Amino acid sequence: MNEPKPIESKPRTRRPSVAKTTQTRQAIVAAALDVFLERGFSDARMEDVAARAGVAKGTVYRYFTDKEALFEGVLREVIAVPLAHLTLMSPEPGVRLRDAIWSVVLPIVRDMERSKRAPVFRLILAESSRFPALAIMFRELVFDPIAEIIRRLAQRGVETGELTTDALVRFPHLMIAPNMLAVLWNGVFDPEHPLDMEAMFAAHLDIMFGKDESGCGPPAPQS
Amino acid sequence: MNEPKPIESKPRTRRPSVAKTTQTRQAIVAAALDVFLERGFSDARMEDVAARAGVAKGTVYRYFTDKEALFEGVLREVIAVPLAHLTLMSPEPGVRLRDAIWSVVLPIVRDMERSKRAPVFRLILAESSRFPALAIMFRELVFDPIAEIIRRLAQRGVETGELTTDALVRFPHLMIAPNMLAVLWNGVFDPEHPLDMEAMFAAHLDIMFGKDESGCGPPAPQS
DNA sequence: AATTATTATGACCCATGGGTCATTTTATTG
DNA sequence: CAATAAAATGACCCATGGGTCATAATAATT
Incomplete structure (x- = not known):
């Protein structure tokens, strides 16, 4: 024993x-x-x-x-977790470019509104001079993957003739910009009159591709 | 005496x-x-x-x-001074919408790069939770006037048929968004590889109005 | 239950920096 | 030049909060 x-x-x-x-x-x-x-x-x-x-x-x-x-x-943990399901999304052939972009970006928009991601984004922005590495990490893990998807979609759009310019291929950020603005607008500049992110994004697509005729836009844009 | x-x-x-x-x-x-x-x-x-x-x-x-x-x-003084010359700008009839927008927004873009306005904007953003009034003041004195001009131009564009949607009338912010993104991108997220704000804005217009054929774009977009 | 390594505690220390004020300096007037 | 009011000074006070560490509580092992 x-x-x-x-x-x-x-x-x-x-x-x-x-x-x-x-x-x-x-x-x-x-x-x-x-x-x-x-x-x-x-x-x-x-x-x-x-x-x-x-x-x-x-x-x-x-x-x-x-x-x-x-x-x-703390912020590294918060940044690192999410969006994993989006990164692998590849353009399904046969779908109209507008619809493809819509289906890629919409989940991001929706999640932005109901999670802590928007405030986290603003915090990282606010502290970026003390923690520049965090801002860069945020870009690498969040922005860059999204931009890369947009770029691929845009590239295909150019090839199929749906786009007449390679502008979106060179600056995929243009697709993200409206959401970035909306996050700051609603959280900082005019919380009293928040922008409807979804409606604004639909409007953006309307401008880029012409008024939408199919059923993929929001049911009925607000007043 | x-x-x-x-x-x-x-x-x-x-x-x-x-x-x-x-x-x-x-x-x-x-x-x-x-x-x-x-x-x-x-x-x-x-x-x-x-x-x-x-x-x-x-x-x-x-x-x-x-x-x-x-x-x-200090920030009230900085915010209050500028942009006065822009506010009064009214749409000159006869000019193509694209050119009108270009000539309104370009000075803003140019001045953004060579003044303290971009860092000031980022500072206001960073301190917005402690000084919400400043952020709102910034919006009222800087964003709102620009947005109003865009809205008027867009309204005219709808009437002349240059625009097929009223999307830009409802969300004139969409015209500002790319610059906002660029300011944050270049100052915070990727200072090593700054975006060419002017080229990006031109690209944005290309997407919205089709590839530019006149001579109002930048001489030759960079590589 | 006894033992002891691990984890948790919160009273304490002290550097920092916002704000004060008695004193000094400056400059204007007669 | 003397008188004096306004402006500038910087040594000082002290509240705040980051960080420490001797001690206590906890729980795994025999």
Whole structure:
């Protein structure tokens, strides 16, 4: 039963605990995101983060070395997660260009309105001078993939003659711009009279491809 | 020579000094703008502002009651000044819609690149949660006038048949969006590979109105 | 239950920087 | 030049909040 105790110095045992800590970490991350979104980096207080996570201040420092690490860590997690399902979307042949673009961009628009992505985007923008790497990461993981899809679609559009210019191939960003504007408009410049992002995007397509006749636009644009 | 001194209590004299103080004030405003642009509101130090203005810290407080007043005051001045020459621009009949838009928006694009307006815009964006009034002021004084001009032009375009939709009438913002994106792109998301704002705007018009055939586009879009 | 490594705690330390004000400097007037 | 009011100064005060660490609570192992 009892094996010979090796003379004493056996370091007894070591237990790396388990799920509890990751649970705590998640609470901290979630709390930190909320606090940073509300106050921005400089005005966010570590005590507030701890309080909202239901832990003491010192605990936060067991998971993140300092405030900057907390900010970067939290936002990296938020940025990295999403949009994965979109990146692989490839242009299905046979679909009209307008419809293809619509079906690619619409989910992004919809999700933008009902998630934290818009506020996160504005936060990254606000703190970009202190955390330039985050802004670049956001571009690489969010903007660039979308732009690349648009570019491919545009390229096909040029080949099929649906587009008379390669302008959209050279500047796929043009397809993203209206949404970017709407996010800032609704969150910053005129929250009282928010733009209907979906309607605006449909309008954009109307201008580019002519008034839509099929059934893929919104049911009936608002007043 | 000497008139009878009125028994003493004559308040002697009072001199509201003159140009020197406004000069000092201007130095403070200019310094503050630079510091705020570099560090943002929270990280800007009043001592830095004073130092860069060539005055002592206490002096700043003779012109602005506190840090927030300084920030608001400085940015109000910056926002309020410009664009006056654009607001009155009215659509000249007989010009093609595309050319009219081009000639309205191009000066804005050009000035954006060589002035502090782009960084100021980004600063206002960054501090918009602490100073929402500034963002709204910026919209009212900068965005709204431009949007109104676009709307008028678009309205005329609908009437002359140059536009087949009223989409641009309903969302004149669509014309501003590409520039907004470019400002953020070049300042935040990819300063290493800045977008050519002028070329991108031309591309946008190409998409909306078809490839330009006249001579109003840029000489030759870059590679 | 006893042991001990791991995790959590929150009182505490202290650098930072906003804001003050008694004093000094400047400049205007008689 | 003397008098004095306005402007400028910078040493100082002190609230704030990031970060630390001795101690306590927790839970895995025997």
